[in-house]
Every structure is written in structure tokens, then in C-alpha cells.
Amino acid sequence: MVVYWHRRDLRGVDNRGLARAVTVDDEPIVPVFVLDSTILEHASPVRVVCLLEALEALRAWYRERDADLLVVRGESSAAIPRIAADYEAETVVWSEGYSGLAAERDRAVTAALEDEGVDCEAVHDAIHHEPGSITPNEGDHYAVFSYFWKKWRDREKRDPVAAPTADDLATVSGERLPSPTELGFDEPKAERTGNSDRGATLELPTVTPDAARDRLESFCANDIYLYEDERDVPATDTTSRLSVHLKWGTIGVREVYAATERARDRAETDEQRASVAAFQRQLAxxxxxxxxxAFNPETVTENFSGYENEIPWRNDPDELAAWKAGETGYPIVDAGMRQLLAEGWMHNRVRMLVAAFLTKDLLIDWREGYDWFRRKLADHDTANDVGGWQWAASTGTDAQPYFRVFNPTKQGREYDPDAEYIREYVPELADATVDEIHGWQDLDPADREHAAPAYPAPIVDHADRRERAIEAFERARGTSSE
Structure with a gap:
């Protein structure tokens, strides 16, 4: 038999690793997932719930084919060789991971299998072009996205791959999945903030292949043609909402890209075709x-861009707590943070704003924000989140210049002009006028008390904090005029 080790590819369709396992020695496949204790140390209640839902759906998919998904607990380096021995498998196949933690785990599993005389093979599946395949003339990867995009855009993409048939699968039977509490996690609950009832119910996305496919179909039928113009407007929510499915692998990247290509072929105008390309750029x-x-695993904890001196992060605990709770007194920031607590998701434009506010206005280390997102996001992806946080903090590759500091008030006016998004997630402001909401920082205390007595005053002055942030980064760069 052949063991196929599922990880972040929790689907049967368009799974290159699983398709490769079908071709190994014409042996039936034993699918397995390991609830790895080492990996779970980095998990969160929200993501464990999503994981178990995706595993339940994958198990049902196998059972429809008279097979099953074996779900075992323990360290992968012990569990995978044990499964291989139990089923007399000569080969174990899996899909490649790109984080430092995944690479460390895979090295340990590979060594353990080699000790037992079992072959193993890792297949690139989660992205179109494996690391090291799109490179500059010198170096192992691009550090500027625009150069990467030009090559990525023109590089041929693989077609989706077929799913295995029932005849390709071994007849096995697995035990029930554990609950989050059995894995040592509390059931995630929404967190109330301020005087809001928002958060009484946690509204996590459904993480299954069927939900992913429905979302993809709906997006490519309508919103993809509005994406370029409206993707930054959180109230309209014309984003794809596919991030959680790409994170867990409940849909394949080839299937997503193929659907966008069909959408482009159906486009009736140049503007619609440009909108499809704008979404494909986000995939890139x-x-x-x-x-x-993949080439810089240390960036999970270290700045990608070095500074002559350490950045003098303030890390004020009260300001950090206000940011986490969505009680900074900056409406667009608080709306985003409360959406995170209520849904395990946040609109991408708002992710940028809240990250910039934390790292520049509050001068709090980006790693604090990354850790909060890691704990609260259903779609937490190490590469995307580290990249995004270091971009906002001006410490990453191709990052936001340190002297360009988002003004949260202006951003709120530009991207939520009618305050629809803000009012949805910050109901304390429901009776305030649009001008009061977007001018909250400039209102005097009496006017704030009249407009929204339960909503806090701004915890910092943006103009002052902007200047302080620029000075702090200049000192870290060794370019201060002082």
C-alpha cells in the first residue's frame, strides 16, 4: 500500500500530492492525517475548529468512496512510520510545506522513514510555482513583488488534477475525530467589546470543499468583475473570501486559477478583464x-530588513489591549478589530489599516500583532501574515516606506464614506452622523458624549504619533538628524 499524508490539503479534488500517490506502484492509498502535538502548540481554538470541520468533510468524501481518513494523534515523526508499518506501505507521499516549522517536521519524518527503509516523496501543491522556480538573475527569490508578478503572470499554470477513484483507495476504517477540548483547546467564543452585543455569536466561515467551490463559483460569476474598483471597500465585501479555503487546502490553487481564467473569457469589457487580472495579482x-x-524562515520572528539600530518599540500594554478589543477611538480601526473577534476574519484593506495603526501610531512591535492575528484568524497563513505584518511595519520585503503612515481618519472617509462598515461592527456609533464618525478625533468631549456616549475617545493623537514613528524609524535606520 501507499500512505498519503494529508496536511494543509484537505480535499480529494485537484490535489497533486494525492494524484501522485495514485501512480506509485499501482498500490491502494491509505489516507492519513496526524494531529501533531508539536504543530498544535502553535494552533488556536478558532483554527482547531476550522481544521476539524475540514477533516470531517474530507473523511465524508473518502467514506463516499468506501474508504476512510485515518486521523491519529502524536508527533508525525513517530506516527507516520507507525502507519506505514501497520499497512506494510513502501512509500509515503505528502504535499510540500514552506514554513520553517513544516520543513523541520518533514525532515524528522523523512529521517524516520529512511531508518525504516520506507521511501517518501513530497509534491508541490499549495502554490503554482515552487520556491526557486521564479528567480532574479542573481539570488534565490525576488524581494520586489512587481518583478515577481511579471514572471508569475506569464508563466504557464498547471491544470487541475483528477481525484482518485474508489478503486485507488484502500479499505480502511478510522476512529471518530476528537473534539477541540479533547485536544486541549477551549471552544472558541466571540468576545464582547465596548457596549456592543456584536460578538455574542462567533460566526466562523464554513471550511469544506463544497463551501469553497460554492464561494468560488459565486465570486467568479459576479464580484470578480467589480474586484478592481471595490476590493478596498469593506462595506461592499466584493472580496473572494477564499483565503480560509486556500489556507486549509479545501480548494486547490489550480481550480481557483482555472475558474478566474474562465471568468476572464466571459468578460465583456476591458474593464472586466482588468478586474480579473487584479484578483489574479492577489493570488500572486x-x-x-x-x-x-521558504528562503527566509527566520522572518517569522525576525525583521526581513535589517536596521542599523533596534526599532524602539514602545509596547504599551494598555494601548495594545485597546487595539485588541477594538476600543482605540478610531472607528475604522475598531470596526476591523471587532470583525476579527466576531468572525475570525477581517477585510484585507482594514487588515492593512489596523496593522499600520499598531506599528506606527502605537509603535508596538509587529510581532505582537502577528501573534494576535495568529490566534484569532481562521485563515491565518504564516507566509501571508508575516509578509503582511512586516509590510505594514516597514520591516519586510518590498514593504511600506516607514515615512508613509496611514491616517486612519482619512482612510475611513475614503474607503467607508457612509460609515456602513463602521456602524455594522461598532454599533455604539449607530446614531452618530457620518461627519461625527469620521471626525471623531476632532470632536470635543461634549460632542462625543452627545453623539455616542458609550464609544471611547481616541487613545492617541495621530498627528503626534505619526511624527514620533518617523523619528523612531529614522533613528533605527541611523538617518536621524539629531
């Missing part, structure tokens, strides 16, 4: 960060 950003992380 995801892959760009995967390449960067």
Missing part, C-alpha cells in the same frame, strides 16, 4: 510571500 502576492518565507 500569496505565492510571492510563500517564496520569501
Amino acid at each position: 502576492w500569496r505565492e510571492f510571500y510563500a517564496h520569501v518565507l
Whole structure:
């Protein structure tokens, strides 16, 4: 038999690793997933719930084919060789991971299998072009996205691959999945903030291949043609919402790309075709960060861009707590943070704003924000989140210049002009006027008390904090005029 080790590819369709396992020695496949204790140390209640839902759906898919998904607990380096021995498998196949933690785990599993005389093979599946395949003339990866995008855009993409048939699968039977509490996690609950009832119910996305495919079909039928113009407007939410499915692998990247190509072929105007290309560019950003992380695994904890001096992060605990709770007194920032607590997701434009606010206005280390996102996001992806946070903090590859500091008030006016998004997630402001909401920082205390007595005053003055942040980064760069 052949063991196929599922990890972040929790689907049967368009799975290159699983398709490769079908061709190994014409042996039936034993699918397995390991609830690895070492990996779970880095998990969170939100993501464990999503994982178990995806595993349940994958198990059902196998059972429809008179097979099953074996789910075992323990360290992968012990569990995978044990499964291989139990089923007399001569080969184990899996899909490649790109983080330092995944690479460390895979090296340990490979060594353990080699000790037992079992062959193993890792297949690139989660991205179109494996790290090291799109490179500059010198170096192992691009550090500037625009150069990467030009090559990525023109590089041929693989077609989706077929799923195995029932005849390709071994007849095995697995035990029930454990609950989050049995894995040592509390059931995730929404967190109330301020005087808001928002958060009484945690509204996590459904993480299954069927949900992913439905979302992809709906997006490519309508919103993809509005994406370029409206993707930054959180109230309209014309984003794909596919990030959680790409994170867990409940849909394949080839299937997603093929659907966008069909959408482009159906487009009736140049503007619609440009909108499809704008979405494909975001897929390339995801892959760009995967390449960067693969060659720089240390960036999970270290700045990608070095500074002559240490950045003087303030890390004020009260300001950090206000940011986490969505009580900074900056409406667009608080709306985003409360959406995170209520849904395990946040609109991408708002992710940029809240990250910039934390690292520049509050001068709090980006690693604090990354850790909070890691704990609260259902779609947490190491490469994307590290890349995004270091971009906002001006410490990453192709990052936001340190002297360009987002003004949260202006950003709120530009991207949520009618305050629809803000009012949805910050109901304390429901009766305030649009001008009061977007001018909250400039209102005097009496006017704030009249407009929204339960909503806090701004915890910092943006103009002052902007100047302080620029000075702090200049000192770190060794370019201060002082």
C-alpha cells in the first residue's frame, strides 16, 4: 500500500500530492492525517475548529468512496512510520510545506522513514510555482513583488488534477475525530467589546470543499468583475473570501486559477478583464510571500530588513489591549478589530489599516500583532501574515516606506464614506452622523458624549504619533538628524 499524508490539503479534488500517490506502484492509498502535538502548540481554538470541520468533510468524501481518513494523534515523526508499518506501505507521499516549522517536521519524518527503509516523496501543491522556480538573475527569490508578478503572470499554470477513484483507495476504517477540548483547546467564543452585543455569536466561515467551490463559483460569476474598483471597500465585501479555503487546502490553487481564467473569457469589457487580472495579482502576492518565507524562515520572528539600530518599540500594554478589543477611538480601526473577534476574519484593506495603526501610531512591535492575528484568524497563513505584518511595519520585503503612515481618519472617509462598515461592527456609533464618525478625533468631549456616549475617545493623537514613528524609524535606520 501507499500512505498519503494529508496536511494543509484537505480535499480529494485537484490535489497533486494525492494524484501522485495514485501512480506509485499501482498500490491502494491509505489516507492519513496526524494531529501533531508539536504543530498544535502553535494552533488556536478558532483554527482547531476550522481544521476539524475540514477533516470531517474530507473523511465524508473518502467514506463516499468506501474508504476512510485515518486521523491519529502524536508527533508525525513517530506516527507516520507507525502507519506505514501497520499497512506494510513502501512509500509515503505528502504535499510540500514552506514554513520553517513544516520543513523541520518533514525532515524528522523523512529521517524516520529512511531508518525504516520506507521511501517518501513530497509534491508541490499549495502554490503554482515552487520556491526557486521564479528567480532574479542573481539570488534565490525576488524581494520586489512587481518583478515577481511579471514572471508569475506569464508563466504557464498547471491544470487541475483528477481525484482518485474508489478503486485507488484502500479499505480502511478510522476512529471518530476528537473534539477541540479533547485536544486541549477551549471552544472558541466571540468576545464582547465596548457596549456592543456584536460578538455574542462567533460566526466562523464554513471550511469544506463544497463551501469553497460554492464561494468560488459565486465570486467568479459576479464580484470578480467589480474586484478592481471595490476590493478596498469593506462595506461592499466584493472580496473572494477564499483565503480560509486556500489556507486549509479545501480548494486547490489550480481550480481557483482555472475558474478566474474562465471568468476572464466571459468578460465583456476591458474593464472586466482588468478586474480579473487584479484578483489574479492577489493570488500572486500569496505565492510571492510563500517564496520569501521558504528562503527566509527566520522572518517569522525576525525583521526581513535589517536596521542599523533596534526599532524602539514602545509596547504599551494598555494601548495594545485597546487595539485588541477594538476600543482605540478610531472607528475604522475598531470596526476591523471587532470583525476579527466576531468572525475570525477581517477585510484585507482594514487588515492593512489596523496593522499600520499598531506599528506606527502605537509603535508596538509587529510581532505582537502577528501573534494576535495568529490566534484569532481562521485563515491565518504564516507566509501571508508575516509578509503582511512586516509590510505594514516597514520591516519586510518590498514593504511600506516607514515615512508613509496611514491616517486612519482619512482612510475611513475614503474607503467607508457612509460609515456602513463602521456602524455594522461598532454599533455604539449607530446614531452618530457620518461627519461625527469620521471626525471623531476632532470632536470635543461634549460632542462625543452627545453623539455616542458609550464609544471611547481616541487613545492617541495621530498627528503626534505619526511624527514620533518617523523619528523612531529614522533613528533605527541611523538617518536621524539629531
